[in-house]
Amino acid sequence: WKKQGKIMNEFIEALNDDISKVFLNLDEFASTHNIDGQEYNIIIDEYELNERNKGREKELIDGIYIRELLIYVSKDEFKRLPSIGRILFLDNVEYLVKDAQEEEGVFVITLEKNVH
Secondary structure, eight states, X not given: OHHHHHHHHHHHHXXXXXXXXXXXXXXXXXXEEEETXXXXXEEEOHHHHHHHTTTOOOBOSTTOEEEXXXXXXXXXXXXXXXXXXXXXXXXXXXEEEEEEEEEXXXXXXXXXXXXX
């Protein structure tokens, strides 16, 4: 059992290392953004949201739409998964946290705001 535990720990360490060195690498996919006054390497993925929301355009009233962003940020850097319904500032723009989940050491956060 000890050997299996050691192998699992090594696997988790390698996975966490990949998150920062590959997935959230500034030379690959990520870019630096300000979230609530702190700088983080994140990925903003509008393509994935478009795929999830196909055919569901969200017009509220008279030309006001909801803009959604999907962001990925390291759990190790961000520390706490934000609560759904919380206000979060991304690059000094106010968004509402619509959804927040942890997936393999990465927080996947859906943000939304009203736009004209």
